[in-house]
Amino acid sequence: MTDLRMEPVAGDAMVEQWRHVHNVIVPPAAMSLDxxxxxxxxxxxxxxxxxxxxxxxxxxRPPEGEEAVATxxxxxxxEYRGQGIGAALYEKGLAHARVQxxxxxxxxxxxxxxxxxxxxxxRGFAEVERYVLDGETDLWLTLRLESSAE
Numbered sequence: 001m002t003d004l005r006m007e008p009v010a011g012d013a014m015v016e017q018w019r020h021v022h023n024v025i026v027p028p029a030a031m032s033l034d035x036x037x038x039x040x041x042x043x044x045x046x047x048x049x050x051x052x053x054x055x056x057x058x059x060x061r062p063p064e065g066e067e068a069v070a071t072x073x074x075x076x077x078x079e080y081r082g083q084g085i086g087a088a089l090y091e092k093g094l095a096h097a098r099v100q101x102x103x104x105x106x107x108x109x110x111x112x113x114x115x116x117x118x119x120x121x122x123r124g125f126a127e128v129e130r131y132v133l134d135g136e137t138d139l140w141l142t143l144r145l146e147s148s149a150e
Contacts, residue, residue, distance in 0.1 A: 009057075058090070
């Protein structure tokens with residue numbers, strides 16, 4: 001896919017684009033522009049484009065704790081799935097997490113996002129936790145990359 005480009009989010013226009021994809025993919029966790037700006041301050045956010053068309057985004061949360069667990073999340077708008085965009089976002093995010101010193105990689109998926117769950121499992125992730133946020137009803141999954149798949 002030669003016209004796919006991924007760019008680190010910089011400036012409000014790109015933050016708004018990232019927020020749009022995030023909110024389409026995970027509506028229960030929809031965030032405001034200010035919340036997305038706050039995310040940018042602590043995570044690496046990237047947008048993916050086919051030519052000039054926004055098609056996806058990613059989040060890499062830096063490693064934390066004794067295990068140096070980083071979270072890598074790739075999101076692709078539904079109409080652009082199955083073209084390798086998610087895989088490219090994931091691979092770039094994984095490489096960034098490794099450079100930051102991650103020893104363990106996790107991802108988080110809204111349980112009703114069957115495409116996202118299948119995508120993660122196909123890349124060697126296994127479910128380690130199911131949870132519902134306080135005051136909410138949506139089920140979330142935390143999946144961890146099995147070491148043999150790395």
